[in-house]
Amino acid sequence: MTKQISRRRSAAYTLVEVLVVVLILLVLTNFALPSYISTVYTSRMGTANANARAIATAVQGRAITANAYDTTLADYTTDLGGQLPLNPCTNTRTGYTITSTATTASIVASAGTNCGTWTPKTFSVTL
Numbered sequence: 001m002t003k004q005i006s007r008r009r010s011a012a013y014t015l016v017e018v019l020v021v022v023l024i025l026l027v028l029t030n031f032a033l034p035s036y037i038s039t040v041y042t043s044r045m046g047t048a049n050a051n052a053r054a055i056a057t058a059v060q061g062r063a064i065t066a067n068a069y070d071t072t073l074a075d076y077t078t079d080l081g082g083q084l085p086l087n088p089c090t091n092t093r094t095g096y097t098i099t100s101t102a103t104t105a106s107i108v109a110s111a112g113t114n115c116g117t118w119t120p121k122t123f124s125v126t127l
Contacts, residue, residue: 041116044088048095048109049121051085055096056107056123063127069100089115103127 058079063069070076073096077083087095089112099106104127109120 041118044115045118045120048087048089048112048115051087052096052107052109052121053123054080054085055098056105056125059098059105059107060125063105063125067127068102069098069105069127071098071100071105073098087112089113089118089120 055073055076058076059069062076062079073084073094084093084096086093087109089095090110091112091114095110095112097108097110104124106122106124108122111118111120
């Protein structure tokens, strides 16, 4: 008489299978994470510059009617839809600087720490 040995495959994964999956995930993360962080920084920088451009448009519009530049950022909340735009690089609504002379004004976003190392664009307007 021979005994039949029945082998059933377990429903669980082996240690080698789990380690292979973990290794694949680590390799994918190694390539994907730096690209993701770079994309987030680029997006934040673009948003900060676009918001500075919107503030420059509001500064120019008010200067045309008042015949002078106003450097107080909070004075432009009505012109910008009720609130100042968020600077994603500083994570504040006051992360923009307006400097002016009698006939020109410059608007620039603050660099902050949430965007890595970058130089913001300066938007100049003239009366």
